[in-house]
Amino acid sequence: MITAPDNDNNLDGPMVFIIIGKGYETDGSEGVELHVMLKAPDDDTAVREALNALAEEGFIEADLDQIGMLTDIPDEEPHASAYQGALEGEVAIIRFR
Numbered sequence: 349m350i351t352a353p354d355n356d357n358n359l360d361g362p363m364v365f366i367i368i369g370k371g372y373e374t375d376g377s378e379g380v381e382l383h384v385m386l387k388a389p390d391d392d393t394a395v396r397e398a399l400n401a402l403a404e405e406g407f408i409e410a411d412l413d414q415i416g417m418l419t420d421i422p423d424e425e426p427h428a429s430a431y432q433g434a435l436e437g438e439v440a441i442i443r444f445r
Contacts, residue, residue, distance in 0.1 A: 362387050362435060363387060363388060363389065363390075363417055364385060364386070364387050364417065364418045364431060364434045364435065365385070365386055365387075365388055365391065365394040365398075365415060365416065365417055365418070366383055366384070366385050366415070366416055366417075366418055367383070367384040367385075367386075367394065367395065367398045367412050367414070367415045368382075368383055368412075368413050368414040368415075369381075369382060369384070369410055369411050369412035369413050369414075370382065370410065370411045370413070371402050371405075371407040371409070371410045371443075372407060372408055372409040372410065373406055373407055373408065374408065375408070379411070380443050380444070380445065381443075381444040382402075382441055382442060382443050382444065383427070383430070383441075383442040383444075384398040384401065384402070384439060384440065384441050384442075385418070385427070385430040385431060385433070385434045385439075385440040385442070386398060386401070386434050386438070386439040386440065387434045387435060387437065391415055391417075394415065395412060395415065397439055398410075398412070398439060399412075400439075401439035401441060402441065405441060418431065426442050427442065430442055
């Protein structure tokens with residue numbers, strides 16, 4: 349498994365991604381706005397792991413709109429706890445209702 353980015357960026361810490369999108373638990377449902385935070389070696393792996401985690405949580409479909417890498421530790425909840433979970437290897441799913 350790759351542990352360092354394959355580019356010229358020299359990161360001091362782990363690569364923690366945030367993926368913003370909407371998840372659907374049933375056909376025809378309105379969907380739930382969500383943020384997924386996880387540690388991954390690259391963005392392709394982050395997307396795959398996020399989709400797997402969403403499927404495990406009962407989502408049958410997801411529209412992932414944005415992906416980015418967190419460069420600072422979030423100050424406010426629930427993102428601060430989700431970031432800590434991501435550092436520990438968890439895939440954190442934050443639902444907005």
